[in-house]
Amino acid sequence: MKLFDKLFNPRDVRRKLGLNQQEFWTKIGVTQSGGSRYESGRNMPKPVRELLRLVHVEQVDLSRVRREDFEIIDYLKENHPDLYKSLQKAVKTRHETGTAEDDTATIPR
Known part of the structure; x- marks a missing residue:
């Protein structure tokens, strides 16, 4: 068993989120019956x-x-690592303080 497999059990994650199998597995393109098999131990x-x-x-x-989002992230990491780290820290702080609201209206696309 790989380390990643040990990190979480899909059934535990689903139950923690309060979702039924249909809701949980459909969000990632897996049928309910397929998800049930994974929850029962299928690889x-x-x-x-x-x-x-x-x-x-x-x-x-x-x-x-x-x-494009991933391309921007890669660009920042390679060409502006200080800015990337600063933005990363700001987002982490925002999440920790509970001010992480949906800011999509203020982000230009």
């Missing part, structure tokens, strides 16, 4: 594990993520 493919982690553990809204 979960890495792409499914990653989607589960992103959507249900990291709480990433995939409908808002674009390839």
